[in-house]
Amino acid sequence: xxxxxxxxxxxxxxxxxxxxxxxxxxxxxxxxxxxxxxxxxxxxxxxxxxxxxxxxxxxxxxxxxxxxxxxxxxxxxxxxxxxxxxxxxxxxxxxxxxxxxxxxxxxxxxxxxxxxxxxxxxxxxxxxxxxxxxxxxxxxxxxxxxxxxxxxxxxxxxxxxxxxxxxxxxxxxxxxxxxxxxxxxxxxxxxxxxxx
Numbered sequence: 001x002x003x004x005x006x007x008x009x010x011x012x013x014x015x016x017x018x019x020x021x022x023x024x025x026x027x028x029x030x031x032x033x034x035x036x037x038x039x040x041x042x043x044x045x046x047x048x049x050x051x052x053x054x055x056x057x058x059x060x061x062x063x064x065x066x067x068x069x070x071x072x073x074x075x076x077x078x079x080x081x082x083x084x085x086x087x088x089x090x091x092x093x094x095x096x097x098x099x100x101x102x103x104x105x106x107x108x109x110x111x112x113x114x115x116x117x118x119x120x121x122x123x124x125x126x127x128x129x130x131x132x133x134x135x136x137x138x139x140x141x142x143x144x145x146x147x148x149x150x151x152x153x154x155x156x157x158x159x160x161x162x163x164x165x166x167x168x169x170x171x172x173x174x175x176x177x178x179x180x181x182x183x184x185x186x187x188x189x190x191x192x193x194x195x196x
Contacts, residue, residue, distance in 0.1 A: 137184075153166055
């Protein structure tokens, strides 16, 4: 009887290790897509049924987001010139809170998908005299503008979070890691349990 109970418990635990991460990932994606779709779905305002009630069209919000992104990309690539960009930046400077939020989100987005990706150089940093090492990402190689020649800025992401910490450290304490940035980010974010 104990053997059967042990086997059942083993099957349950193995199933749990598969179902929980899959379920959580699908639930998170579903929640994000549903939230975006609900927030940007204009069908409630544009279409009504024969009784005059708004008609909700599932997926229209996501389509709206994709169309807006493509139109913005086309405009920025082909129409927006440097004087328009300067005018936009002057306008943003008059709205301090919006400017802070916009520039922070823009910088974070560009760090992952822009032309100047920032988290593409994984490094290993020795952080104390006992040999403790941390995995991070080189974000600035030259800090002479801060009067810190020979120092670099390294971003250390936290496990199970998209938050992190920027540390300024002597360049000789930083060693490049010969692995892809995506693999190292996955390793750090997973708390070290993701295979390399």
